[in-house]
Amino acid sequence: MTFMQTRKRVPNVHFQNSLRIANNEETSEIEIDNLQEAKNKIKELEKKLQLIETKLNNVVNKNFPIVKFLNYKNRKRILVTGGAGFVGSHLVDRLMLAGHEVIVVDNFFTGRKRNVEHWIGHENFEMVHHDVVRPLYVEVDEIYHLASPASPPHYMLNPVKTIKTNTLGTINMLGLAKRVGARVLIASTSEVYGDPEEHPQSETYWGHVNPIGNNNKIFTMLINYLNSLVKLLFLGPRACYDEGKRVAETLSYAYQRQENIAVRVARIFNTYGPRMHMNDGRVVSNFILQALQNHSITIYGDGKQTRSFQYVSDLVDGLIALMASNYTQPINIGNPVEHTIEEFAKIIKDLVGGTSQIVELPAVEDDPQRRKPDISRAKKYLNWEPKISLAEGLRKTIAYFVKELQRSKNSHFDNNLKRPFKNDHDIIDQL
């Protein structure tokens, strides 16, 4: 019986009296019981309705971060591919706060809705579930093309797809830029320099990339064995990513020359910060996670290889400055302060505290020995250089990891408390 039917059948006082007058006491008592039951049911349903309305109100009247007002002339429509990822989501925050309209396109391979959920429902924000390997038709003024897995375990998981994303995906974005006359910024990488023979790496260096990876069978078997021991998904060489990004750069300049597209190319160096993937096998996340859990901090090789790490907000400053500039050649965006992996492990261990030991494991295939950007170009043409110190950035990142670890523990705890839903009706009943 439906809710409305129940309501119609509720008898009024006159009707009840007439029943009594008819002296059919037994029937009337049953009717009164039914009436009480119906009233209780209505009350229960009304409560549920109220709860659902409150939930809906909370979603609609969400407390968004306050964004700047930009008039029609200054407000841009900006597409961020890979906008639900680590770097993309920080870029989205900055563009939204500046008052622009932002469209995020992501296939959620490594990105998460949670990274941008604070904007969902905002009138300036739109999120599209889409794979850039397929063409996209939207009207925009600028495109930040960041869609691509960025860490070795992610891009090595499906090397062919990584190549497609960086080639077909880039062609689609350049094609879109051509169609709508948008300016496009390509997120390239320091990996285009491969295992560099020049140090520090300036943009004029052509790189030293192994295009096929190591084919030595014994070496590969050893790596696979070690990977299974440490439970990492190092399934193959880095070439799918390095060469994919190199082709993305080549495509950008071919479109620039042939189709007169306004392109900007950022060669991004190692970046860290909140929202980075906890289990991506990269140095920062590995070390922080290991230190927070009092596990051994594992260094691959002798730890003398160097890296330079930039904090994510510095990178976002650089990307926005590059998009706004007239500079069209590739440009390094990274922090030139260089640390050996060993030093880095010690810094993190000290910041986190705890009882972790630092241990050495055999080196990983194609792992570059030295990485440090020459950022003279960025300083000269973008007036940009990193501002956040390693200690400050690491503190923020460690705080994020602590929350994430807590969250995963709590959600496990919550799930244990909740009883499983039997079916879809059960879900609605428990709303």
Ligand SMILES: NC(=O)c1ccc[n+]([C@@H]2O[C@H](COP(=O)([O-])OP(=O)(O)OC[C@H]3O[C@@H](n4cnc5c(N)ncnc54)[C@H](O)[C@@H]3O)[C@@H](O)[C@H]2O)c1
């Ligand atoms: N983080 C770094 O240290 C670093 C260094 C150099 C270059 N980069 C470049 O910056 C960009 C962003 O990196 P990140 O660290 O934020 O990585 P990320 O994995 O967190 O973000 C990449 C995003 O792209 C999305 N994506 C992947 N393939 C896609 C596809 N085919 N279609 C649509 N979306 C797709 C993912 O779901 C994810 O949201 C990447 O292009 C990466 O190569 C990053």
